[in-house]
Each structure stands twice: as C-alpha cells, then as structure tokens.
Amino acid sequence: MAPAVRSRGFIALALLPALLLFLVFVIVPIFWSAYYGLFDWKGLGSAKFIGLGNYEEILQDEIFWRALKNNLILVASSIAGQIPIALLLALLLLRNTLFSRFIRSAVFMPMVLSTVVVGLIWGYIYHPQFGLANAVLEWLGLESWTRAWLSDPKVNMLAVSIPINWSNVGPYLIIFIAALQNISSEIDDAAKIDGAVGWRKLISVTLPMIWGTVVVSLVLCISGSLKAFDHVIVMTGGGPAQSTELLATYMYNNTFDVYRYGYGSAVSTMIIVISALLIGLQYALTGRKKEG
Amino acid sequence: METNATTTGSAKLPAVKLALRAGGGLVKLLLIVYAVLTLYPLYWLFISAFKTNQDFFNRPYGLPHAWMKENIVRAWELGNMGRAMFNSAFVTVAAVLLTIVLGVLAAYALSRFDFRFKKAIVALFLAGLLIPIHSTLVPLFIMMRKLHLLDTYGALILPYTAFELPIAIFLAMAYMASIPREIEEAAMIDGSGWWRIFGSLILPLCKPIVATIAILGFLRFWNDFSFALVFINTQSLKTLPLSLSLFSDGFGTDYALTMGAMAIAVIPTIVIYLLMQEQIMKGMVAGSVKG
Structure with missing residues (x-):
C-alpha cells in the first residue's frame, strides 16, 4: 500500500468537503433551532431570552395538538391505504408480462410529478363547482354526498390524504414485487405439495416470507407521512381556520406569516423530537419482529 | 390467483377452468380500471390545458372543442x-x-x-x-x-x-x-x-x-x-x-x-x-x- 502520509492527505481531501457541507446545512441547523427556540424573537432586532416559554406555549396551544393529530391521521391513512393496495397489486402483477409492466409504470407515474402539480390538480378535482369528485358523486346519484371537500373540516383531512396515497403507491408496489419474486420456487413447490393454495397459501406461506419487507414499508410509510408539507401548503395552506394544519405547516405559518422566529424554531425542535420518538418506536417494533 | 389457474387447472373440469379464466379476465379488467384511475388526473390536466375557460366550465371532462395551443404559449x-x-x-x-x-x-x-x-x-x-x-x-x-x-x-x-x-x-x-x-x-x-x-x-x-x-x-x-x-x-x-x-x-x-x-x-x-x-x-x- 501507499505511504500512509499520501493516503491521509487523500482521505482528508476526499471526505472533508462532503462532511463540511453536510455538517453546516444539516446537522448545525438542528442545534441552532434548539438555541433560538429559547428566545422571543421577531427575526429583526433584539431577541429576548425566555427559557422554555415557547415550549410551554406550544404544549398549551390546541392548534399544535390538532396539527399533531392531523399528522397522525396521515400516517394512519397511508398505512391503511398505500400498503394494502400496493400488496394486492403486487400479488396480481407479479409476473413480468408486458401487461403487468404497463400497469406497474402507470401506478408509479404520479411519483415523479412535482408535489405542487399533484396538489394543484387535486385542488381542482375537489373544487366545489366544477370538481371531478362532486361530478362523479352526482353521476352516481349521491348528490347528498357532494360538498366542498377541502373546506369542510369534517372531511378535509381525508380529502388531503387521498392525493398523498394516490402518488405514493408506486414505490411500495415495486418493493413488494421484488420481495415476492425473491421467494424461491422450492418454497412454492413445497406449499403446493402440502396443499396450500389461494388464500391459505397467501396467509401461511407468502405473507410470512415477505413480512420483513412489509415492516420496512410501514417504517417508510410513517416517515413519508411526516413529509406531506408541500401538498397541504398548495391545497389548503393549513386552513380553513387551521383545520388542516400539520406540524410543518404550523411551524411555517408561525415563522413566515407572523414572524415569530423563536416560536417557529421551538416548533422545529419539537418536530425533530417527535420524529425521533416515532423512529425509536419503529426500531422497537422492527427489532421485535426480527427476533420472532 | 392466475398461477392457480395454470398449475391446478389441468386436473379440473373444463367448466371450472373456464370460470378461473373468466376470473383472471375480471382481475385484469380491475387492474386496468385502477391504472386508468391513476392516470386520469394527468389526462384531465392535459386536455384542460388546451381548452378555453368557457369550454373548461361547460364540459370539464370532454375533449377540447378547439385545441387552444395559445394557452401554452x-x-x-x-x-x-x-x-x-x-x-x-x-x-x-x-x-x-x-x-x-x-x-x-x-x-x-x-x-x-x-x-x-x-x-x-x-x-x-x-x-x-x-x-x-x-x-x-x-x-x-x-x-x-x-x-x-x-x-x-x-x-x-x-x-x-x-x-x-x-x-x-x-x-x-x-x-x-x-x-x-x-x-x-x-x-x-x-x-x-x-x-x-x-x-x-x-x-x-x-x-x-x-x-x-x-x-x-x-x-x-x-x-x-x-x-x-x-x-x-x-x-x-x-x-x-x-x-x-x-x-x-x-x-x-x-x-x-x-x-x-x-x-x-x-x-x-x-x-x-x-x-x-x-x-x-x-x-x-x-x-x-x-x-
């Protein structure tokens, strides 16, 4: 091997630019927001140290709890929507025929669209006057079901979750197909000899074989649902009357609409804490599955 | 489901075979419906992009009356x-x-x-x-x-x-x-x-x-x-x-x-x-x- 000194110089030059950029733009901001969260600060002028005042206010603000609840609604709807749909489609589209390749690429397509475009198109679909959603309901004779989907607080979180599900089935479909195709043909044969076919085979052979992948997908689903900021900003902006507020839009609106930088920073830190808790929970769950 | 039709079908009566094949056809049809549902918003975006506003309101789901390339310009x-x-x-x-x-x-x-x-x-x-x-x-x-x-x-x-x-x-x-x-x-x-x-x-x-x-x-x-x-x-x-x-x-x-x-x-x-x-x-x- 080369003289150690030459290697050391190479390592430093190869690694440092990436490490520096990553530290400055990803890691350092986390500590900054924790620090700014302790101040009452309008962005300009002097900042007043208020200790944990911002955090106390956050925990007492019912909008914060609503935002957290809305985030959890998105998580639940993603787990109830994307995973079962993707799994069902994967079982049906397992073989690499031209037909199933075509359906797969159609299902994956929304994934490459800008979230702004997805939000705008669905905003039109939900439009109270000319929207597709109401038109379809009228055509089905369900006039009483028509409504302003994005402004009715009873249904608007559900309405917001549909486009998010619509655009995210694709990757899970591909993940599940890869996992299903990995099941060896010997296991298939063994199942056949034991007389396991149809539903019984699915439940007692196929699902256990890909269970690890299902768990990974659940984890992805949870972290993916925390990223729904764009759709909500474009479709509702968190409104009306903050009924579709998510943690991220709550942070955004507090910081850039009413210029409470200190408070926004504290909310940012809360988002990190909550994601860390969720990730910890995920690891606890996946860890147990591996043992079992 | 389709694999069942091919692997066990040979041992079954022709009528059962036919039913399984019909089931496979139905599954295919449903898959096509799902794919169309996924692509429809995009299709709608593209036809609407070539309509006049009036056309858009009167017939939101039909093809454009006249293709308005001016919209894009x-x-x-x-x-x-x-x-x-x-x-x-x-x-x-x-x-x-x-x-x-x-x-x-x-x-x-x-x-x-x-x-x-x-x-x-x-x-x-x-x-x-x-x-x-x-x-x-x-x-x-x-x-x-x-x-x-x-x-x-x-x-x-x-x-x-x-x-x-x-x-x-x-x-x-x-x-x-x-x-x-x-x-x-x-x-x-x-x-x-x-x-x-x-x-x-x-x-x-x-x-x-x-x-x-x-x-x-x-x-x-x-x-x-x-x-x-x-x-x-x-x-x-x-x-x-x-x-x-x-x-x-x-x-x-x-x-x-x-x-x-x-x-x-x-x-x-x-x-x-x-x-x-x-x-x-x-x-x-x-x-x-x-x-």
Missing part, C-alpha cells in the same frame, strides 16, 4: 416559465454534479480506508437520513440570511446537495463493497496515486450507481418546493414548482392558463420517466429503502 410568456425552467435546470444540474462528486469521493474514502472517527462519521451521515427536512427550514433561513446566501442559486444548490449526500454516500458505499480490491492493488504496483486510481478506475466502475444517484437527485431537486418557497423571493430566481404555485394564486380564475403552465412543468419529468422508467423505479426504491 400564453402561460409560457405570462408565467415567465422559460426563466423558471432555466432556474430549475441550472440548480438541478449543479446540485446533481456536486452530489455525485462529493458523495462518491466521500464514499470511496469511507469504504476503502481505515482511520480514526470513521465509524462516527458513517453514523453521522446515517443520522442525516432520518432528519426531517422541514425541521431545518427556519434555522437554515436564519443562517443563510446571516451569510447573505438567501435569494441566490447557492441557497438551493448547497442545501439540496447537503441533504442528498447521505443517500448518495450509502448507495455508493454499498456498490463499492462489490468492487474487488485487487483492481486497486494492481494499479498501486504500477505506481498510480489515489486520485488517479479514483478517477480512472473507481469512478468509471461506479457508473451504474452514479446513474441511480443522478436520477434520484434530478427528481428530488427538480420537484422541490419547500426549500424554494422559503429561501427564494426574487422573481427571476424562482424555480418551476415555486412559480407554478404562485401562478395559480395570481391567475386563480384563469383555469385553462394555469393548466397550461402545469402541463409545461410536468412534461420534462414525464418524458424522462417514459425514457428511463425501469431505472427510475429501481433507483427510487433503492433510495427510499436506504432512506
């Missing part, structure tokens, strides 16, 4: 879409190149050498995969304002690259693990230095994973909305998604025009998707699993 001019497209292309290409160079180099150092703090550095990058980007918007905004980076291309290129590095590094490290070390040892004996080995041996061997990293980066940067929304304010620096969201505010009631602008914005990604869908699907799955 007007949207392009009024929305300053040419400028937005240039901005998007510029920041995307710059950030993709930077991600590849910095990411693959760092991955090489981390996968081939042993040094102090190596494990800690890998763990740090791994943690980067878990950090929700929205939680960094406020501190990054404050930091970039102090550095006078706001409202520059750098305000997008640098954070894009920084947040993409963990995925790029892990994909590249996993790939490099499959390249035998004997290749480098042979080059070493020939007297090549590390830079030469990296540039003329390792980088060319990494082409497939570089392609994956580039695709992931392209889609993420081209479509990014959050960073552009917070860090860019100057009209002439706005990227496509940002211009589009503002366009829909400004021309809120001119639906045909907004649809035209959206059609312009999605065409590049759709064309690239149609050309390289296999690679995009595999790349995005690899990226999301590692992420």
Whole structure:
C-alpha cells in the first residue's frame, strides 16, 4: 500500500468537503433551532431570552395538538391505504408480462410529478363547482354526498390524504414485487405439495416470507407521512381556520406569516423530537419482529 | 390467483377452468380500471390545458372543442416559465454534479480506508437520513440570511446537495463493497496515486450507481418546493414548482392558463420517466429503502 502520509492527505481531501457541507446545512441547523427556540424573537432586532416559554406555549396551544393529530391521521391513512393496495397489486402483477409492466409504470407515474402539480390538480378535482369528485358523486346519484371537500373540516383531512396515497403507491408496489419474486420456487413447490393454495397459501406461506419487507414499508410509510408539507401548503395552506394544519405547516405559518422566529424554531425542535420518538418506536417494533 | 389457474387447472373440469379464466379476465379488467384511475388526473390536466375557460366550465371532462395551443404559449410568456425552467435546470444540474462528486469521493474514502472517527462519521451521515427536512427550514433561513446566501442559486444548490449526500454516500458505499480490491492493488504496483486510481478506475466502475444517484437527485431537486418557497423571493430566481404555485394564486380564475403552465412543468419529468422508467423505479426504491 501507499505511504500512509499520501493516503491521509487523500482521505482528508476526499471526505472533508462532503462532511463540511453536510455538517453546516444539516446537522448545525438542528442545534441552532434548539438555541433560538429559547428566545422571543421577531427575526429583526433584539431577541429576548425566555427559557422554555415557547415550549410551554406550544404544549398549551390546541392548534399544535390538532396539527399533531392531523399528522397522525396521515400516517394512519397511508398505512391503511398505500400498503394494502400496493400488496394486492403486487400479488396480481407479479409476473413480468408486458401487461403487468404497463400497469406497474402507470401506478408509479404520479411519483415523479412535482408535489405542487399533484396538489394543484387535486385542488381542482375537489373544487366545489366544477370538481371531478362532486361530478362523479352526482353521476352516481349521491348528490347528498357532494360538498366542498377541502373546506369542510369534517372531511378535509381525508380529502388531503387521498392525493398523498394516490402518488405514493408506486414505490411500495415495486418493493413488494421484488420481495415476492425473491421467494424461491422450492418454497412454492413445497406449499403446493402440502396443499396450500389461494388464500391459505397467501396467509401461511407468502405473507410470512415477505413480512420483513412489509415492516420496512410501514417504517417508510410513517416517515413519508411526516413529509406531506408541500401538498397541504398548495391545497389548503393549513386552513380553513387551521383545520388542516400539520406540524410543518404550523411551524411555517408561525415563522413566515407572523414572524415569530423563536416560536417557529421551538416548533422545529419539537418536530425533530417527535420524529425521533416515532423512529425509536419503529426500531422497537422492527427489532421485535426480527427476533420472532 | 392466475398461477392457480395454470398449475391446478389441468386436473379440473373444463367448466371450472373456464370460470378461473373468466376470473383472471375480471382481475385484469380491475387492474386496468385502477391504472386508468391513476392516470386520469394527468389526462384531465392535459386536455384542460388546451381548452378555453368557457369550454373548461361547460364540459370539464370532454375533449377540447378547439385545441387552444395559445394557452401554452400564453402561460409560457405570462408565467415567465422559460426563466423558471432555466432556474430549475441550472440548480438541478449543479446540485446533481456536486452530489455525485462529493458523495462518491466521500464514499470511496469511507469504504476503502481505515482511520480514526470513521465509524462516527458513517453514523453521522446515517443520522442525516432520518432528519426531517422541514425541521431545518427556519434555522437554515436564519443562517443563510446571516451569510447573505438567501435569494441566490447557492441557497438551493448547497442545501439540496447537503441533504442528498447521505443517500448518495450509502448507495455508493454499498456498490463499492462489490468492487474487488485487487483492481486497486494492481494499479498501486504500477505506481498510480489515489486520485488517479479514483478517477480512472473507481469512478468509471461506479457508473451504474452514479446513474441511480443522478436520477434520484434530478427528481428530488427538480420537484422541490419547500426549500424554494422559503429561501427564494426574487422573481427571476424562482424555480418551476415555486412559480407554478404562485401562478395559480395570481391567475386563480384563469383555469385553462394555469393548466397550461402545469402541463409545461410536468412534461420534462414525464418524458424522462417514459425514457428511463425501469431505472427510475429501481433507483427510487433503492433510495427510499436506504432512506
């Protein structure tokens, strides 16, 4: 091997630019927001140290709890929507025929669209006057079901979750197909000899074989649902009357609409804490599955 | 279900066989319906982009009465879409190149050498995969304002690259693990230095994973909305998604025009998707699993 000194110089030059950029733009901001969260600060002028005042206010603000609840609604709807749909489609589209390749690429397509475009198109679909959603309901004779989907607080979180599900089935479909195709043909044969076919085979052979992948997908689903900021900003902006507020839009609106930088920073830190808790929970769950 | 029809069907009565085949046909039909449902919003976007506003209101789901190509032209001019497209292309290409160079180099150092703090550095990058980007918007905004980076291309290129590095590094490290070390040892004996080995041996061997990293980066940067929304304010620096969201505010009631602008914005990604869908699907799955 080369003289150690030459290697050391190479390592430093190869690694440092990436490490520096990553530290400055990803890691350092986390500590900054924790620090700014302790101040009452309008962005300009002097900042007043208020200790944990911002955090106390956050925990007492019912909008914060609503935002957290809305985030959890998105998580639940993603787990109830994307995973079962993707799994069902994967079982049906397992073989690499031209037909199933075509359906797969159609299902994956929304994934490459800008979230702004997805939000705008669905905003039109939900439009109270000319929207597709109401038109379809009228055509089905369900006039009483028509409504302003994005402004009715009873249904608007559900309405917001549909486009998010619509655009995210694709990757899970591909993940599940890869996992299903990995099941060896010997296991298939063994199942056949034991007389396991149809539903019984699915439940007692196929699902256990890909269970690890299902768990990974659940984890992805949870972290993916925390990223729904764009759709909500474009479709509702968190409104009306903050009924579709998510943690991220709550942070955004507090910081850039009413210029409470200190408070926004504290909310940012809360988002990190909550994601860390969720990730910890995920690891606890996946860890147990591996043992079992 | 279809496999049952082929494997056990031979032992069954013709009537059962027929029923199974009909079932398979029904499944196919349902799959087609699902695919059509998925594609319909896009189809609707494209037909609406070519309608007059009146046509749009009167027959929202029919084909356009007359194909209004002017919508696209007007949207392009009024929305300053040419400028937005240039901005998007510029920041995307710059950030993709930077991600590849910095990411693959760092991955090489981390996968081939042993040094102090190596494990800690890998763990740090791994943690980067878990950090929700929205939680960094406020501190990054404050930091970039102090550095006078706001409202520059750098305000997008640098954070894009920084947040993409963990995925790029892990994909590249996993790939490099499959390249035998004997290749480098042979080059070493020939007297090549590390830079030469990296540039003329390792980088060319990494082409497939570089392609994956580039695709992931392209889609993420081209479509990014959050960073552009917070860090860019100057009209002439706005990227496509940002211009589009503002366009829909400004021309809120001119639906045909907004649809035209959206059609312009999605065409590049759709064309690239149609050309390289296999690679995009595999790349995005690899990226999301590692992420």
